Amino acid sequence: MSKISKLLLGILLITCCGCYKVDSYENDVISRLEVINKLPVYKQNHHSKYFDYYLSRDVGCLDKGVISDVFNYNGTKFVMNIDVNYIVSNTREYSDNALYTIDGTYTNNEYKEKKYKILVYEYGSEYYVCMYTDACVFTTLCSPLKSMKVLEKMLYMARSVSINETRIKDIYKKSNDIYKYNYKNDFFDTTVPESGNVNELFQSEKYRNIYVNEE
Numbered sequence: 608m609s610k611i612s613k614l615l616l617g618i619l620l621i622t623c624c625g626c627y628k629v630d631s632y633e634n635d636v637i638s639r640l641e642v643i644n645k646l647p648v649y650k651q652n653h654h655s656k657y658f659d660y661y662l663s664r665d666v667g668c669l670d671k672g673v674i675s676d677v678f679n680y681n682g683t684k685f686v687m688n689i690d691v692n693y694i695v696s697n698t699r700e701y702s703d704n705a706l707y708t709i710d711g712t713y714t715n716n717e718y719k720e721k722k723y724k725i726l727v728y729e730y731g732s733e734y735y736v737c738m739y740t741d742a743c744v745f746t747t748l749c750s751p752l753k754s755m756k757v758l759e760k761m762l763y764m765a766r767s768v769s770i771n772e773t774r775i776k777d778i779y780k781k782s783n784d785i786y787k788y789n790y791k792n793d794f795f796d797t798t799v800p801e802s803g804n805v806n807e808l809f810q811s812e813k814y815r816n817i818y819v820n821e822e
Contacts, residue, residue, distance in 0.1 A: 661767035685747035
């Protein structure tokens, strides 16, 4: 192969790699989640006052809150919050400034079809990812490749979640103090940046450190 041919091949490979990162992320995520949606859902093995779910053996639970838990998958941390606001009001607000917006459906443990929405924001070389499911909000901050793997774990967990909506609504009617527990372990003021700048989400450096991946 001539030097010119090798040079052209190298340029082509670089171009294709670049296109993969930019153009294929959304399709890759959808394809991965379609596979996860076909897997059997096992019996719930984590229980609390307000929600129950199945946690696979390859995911560790780092911290348990009243309505939010923190997990670790291969050194990448992610959070599951019960969306009290959505349960009470049945409304959500989404940002229009995400790098990617991915919509899809999944089947829960009662064989009912539910919708999910994924919003992806750039934070330096990492992605801040929010997955909204039936009554939960999952979040993580990691590399693009790792985010796809974590999204698989998020959806599989979401398929198994059962929420005690009646208990949550009853408590809210008596007192809105339950809001102080919402996003207790989320490390952010909100899950949606108003200006599209993810930096505004972080409250302080100590919360940023919680999301640092162990190599």
